[in-house]
Every structure is written in structure tokens, then in C-alpha cells.
Amino acid sequence: MKAAELFDVSGHVAFVTGAASGLGLAMAEVMADNGAHVVMSDIDPDTLESHTRRLAEAGASVEGVELDVADLAALRATIDNAAETRGRLDAVFANAGISAGPSYLRDGGQIDAIDLAKWDEVVHVNQTSVFATVQAAARHMKRQRSGRIVVTSSIAGLQSEHLVGYAYAVTKAAVINLVRQAAMELAPYNVTVNAVAPGPFFTNIGNGRLNDPEAVKAFTDMVPMGRIAEPSELQGLALLLASPAGSFITGTAIPIDGGCTAG
């Protein structure tokens, strides 16, 4: 197969959570650039609207839907609506996620200082909502007997990580085992389920923490390649997992981290 054919998702319907910024926006863009219709959802309607308008003006087939993934009923209804309106659902990116605040190296991040209300909030968004996204996608994809589900985990889900908070590390690990479990159930239905496990990327996560010079230095120092990535550098892996090129990849968590997890 030619590269263009391997990565062709034209006519496919993709759904992305947290699509107004960072990695979710990059995922939505690469799917749209390669022919998919993309339903872009986000809790921030204004930023979402500015990106969907920009992409549509450039010729992409995209639509924006305001969605807080913490609202599980709305999450399910939005995914159902995307699948029913378009008559299919080929790829779902369970990407929305939030920071859990400081790591144990910073004030307020030590184990005895963790606020359990904040813990619950992060578990709900990063874990329960990701499960509900996978669940809603699976309902349609089982019936369709095809589909791709991609969960955004982190290298913090693969190993201990001294720069993120407890709930972040725990939830990012949990979704990797969710991916393995769902991949086993859904394999006979020709539905693949994978996680991407990014190292540091320049995005707005943690209120733009990665724009703070001290954080940039700390994250850069942990990367063997000596730099933080741009969101566009995730696009190849996202497209691989959602396109014909990735047809036999399932149940994995693929690091994309400049070498962080190799050492």
C-alpha cells in the first residue's frame, strides 16, 4: 500500500474530547487533514469555536460541540448523537484530561497534603470520564464491527513521575489497564483500543504551566532528546492508530516521549 492509502481516513467519522487545545486539537486536525469528518468537543466553547471556524475555512469537515466530559450523561448523549447523525463512528479519542496540581517535590503536593476533593475531581475527569467515553464508543463500534479508540494517557502512567501530582499519575496508569481490558473484549469485533503515552508537550495543561521557565527547564532536563515537543509531533501516532496503517495494533500504550521511558 502507498503511504497515502495507509493513512487515508476519508469518509470516516472521528470524535475528540478536549479538542480546543493542545494534543486534542492536534488529533482533530490530523484526522480532518486526512479526510475524516471530525466532531470536536470541549468544555471551552469560545476557543473551540475559533478553531472549528479556522479549520472549516481552510476546507476541513469539522463541527464543534460544547461538552464537559465530567457530565457523563451529556458525554454519552453527545457521542450517540455524533454516531447517529453521521451513521457511523470510526475513531474516538478520549483525550480530555486535567492536571492534579503540584508533585510531591512542591508545596501542597506531598502525600499528606493531598486534598481528597481535588483527588476525586481528577479521578472523575481523567479516569471515570475516559471510561464513559470508551464505553459510549464501544456501544456503536461493536454494532458496527469496526472502530478505533485512542486514549490519551501519559508517561506518568507507565512509571513514577516526579513532576506530576498523585491523582494524575494514578489515573494515567489506570486508563492504560482500561485500554488492555477493553482491547481484549473488543478485539473480536474488529475494534482496536490503544493509549498514547506522551512525555512533555507544549500545551495549556495546568493553566499553561509549561510556559513557566522553571517548569520548562525541569521537563526539558528529564527528556533524553533535550526538549519539549510540539503538539503536531503527536499527529503521526494519532493518525497511525486511527487509520488502516494501525489495523493490527491493539491493547498497547505507546510512549511518545523523546526517550523518557527508555532509560
Ligand SMILES: NC(=O)c1ccc[n+]([C@@H]2O[C@H](COP(=O)([O-])OP(=O)(O)OC[C@H]3O[C@@H](n4cnc5c(N)ncnc54)[C@H](O)[C@@H]3O)[C@@H](O)[C@H]2O)c1
Ligand atoms: N501536555 C503534556 O505534556 C501531556 C503529557 C502527557 C499527557 N497529556 C494529556 O494530554 C491530554 C490533553 O492535554 P493537553 O496537554 O493538550 O492540555 P490542554 O489544556 O492544552 O488541552 C486540554 C483541553 O481539554 C479541555 N478540557 C479540560 N477539562 C475538560 C472537561 N472536563 N471536559 C471537556 N474538555 C475539557 C480544555 O478546555 C482544553 O481545551 C490530557 O489528557 C493530558 O493529561 C499531556
